[in-house]
Amino acid sequence: MTNRAAFVGATTQHCSLATSKLDVQSVSKWFRTSRANVHALAEVSMQVAAGQIVCVVGPSGCGKSTLLDIIAGLTQPDAGQVFADGQEVAGPGRERLVVFQEPSLFPWLNVFGNVMFGLRLCPELRGDERRDIAHHYLSLVGLEKFEKAHVHELSGGMKQRVALARALAPDPQVLLMDEPFGALDAMTREHLYDDVQKIWADSRKTVVFVTHNMREATCLGDRILLMSSAPGTIARSFDIPLSRPRSIYNAELVAHAAAVADALRGTMGGGVPE
């Protein structure tokens, strides 16, 4: 396992360190509980260039969320480091904002208040600037009519749109998305792929997008990193040289997705279901 991780680390060195926005170096993580000692990540290395979308794909429990938490600075790795713009990540900060897998909007604030939360923590902005930015991002995700709505009144898709607006509003350098659309129905999801591509085309954020959906990864990613589990390692890396915007019904895209899916089955030792 360690060999393979080292190998992948070597092959991805073509992203020179100076230009890579995110540089994850041999990160390992164990979770020690009273019942078990889980080796969640084993020497994971990856680089993401500025303005790139990298999708991390892997079966449930392979350590995707753990990896994202470590990049965000929410979890400390047991070994290895993460560099953002050449600076070691020591803790969470608003240069790297997260759209979480589970619902994370604050129920005591309305939609507008949720988007304002991060903006209020930007001391360089004036009050009216904050409000303008919040309006802007809410209309970007198509929710300008729901600014006054309470969180529990929104559908799942709307909640994740608000979470996206909340993460975009403080203008982070890096956007970390942890299976943000995993709980949504297919139609809502497809709609959101278009939105994400549109927003990315305008803002050129650096994005790490975690998913276990092959087509989703192929639709959004410049690169796909395939993870294998127990312990979590990056098994393979695929470039997706398709033009944007992409549709998940595009035949070429489907072919790429199938190739990644085959490789995933290989890393899982003969098609173990999730």
Place this chain on the structure above:
Amino acid sequence: MRRAVVVTAFFAGLLLIWELAAETGWWSPVLFPSAVSVARYLWGAMNDGTLLEAIRVTLQRLLLGYVIGAAIGLPVGVLTSSSKIMDDTLGSLALGLQTLPSVCWVPFAVLWFGQTESAMLFVVVMGTVWSVIIATNHGARTIPPIYAKAARTMGSRRLHLWMMVMLPASLPFLVSGMKQGWAFAWRSLMAAEIFVTILTGFGLGQLLHYGRELNAMDQVIGAMMVIVLIGLLADRILFAPWERFLHRRWGMDGG
């Protein structure tokens, strides 16, 4: 509007049936006083000041005991939620003592403090504190950790994190813990006032107690009605606004 009419009609009907039943004279008026004689007692007690004084004394004791109970219970509840050892020790102690009806603290309190205000206060605090600890412990465990995670990525730290995230996130359990504490404080105080006879203050429970001593059923029933009324009013004034807020923001389940 229609609801108010229905409620008024229901209680008016109840009073009417009561009055008519008393009028039949089938029961002794000493044991079954008419609604009118209870009203007459309440009116008299109101005018000679005994009722308002009793309400004042009772509310003063209640608030003091409740505030002390909550001030101890909330932090201890947070403490028990924060670690396994605390939960196993303090948490199980609270769980055990909460099952003890608060009137059982009365002999203990009287032996320790005598027939004093302190005995009364002790019973109320003991009646309140355990249920506040348990409600807070349970509630603090159910705050989704994702809120703090999300806030920390956006740059929220220390005081900001506590005031703008942890405090509002804990509102559902704070309100339910405080409400449960209030209900227990109220019940324990009535038990204490009935069983601890002291001269430093004459509360509603004592009004009830002396009503029995004097065989004054109108006083007993009148005091009971005032006690119910205060319980309802406290719920409306102290907790209903918070519960409405939670319902609006959190949705149906309030959690």
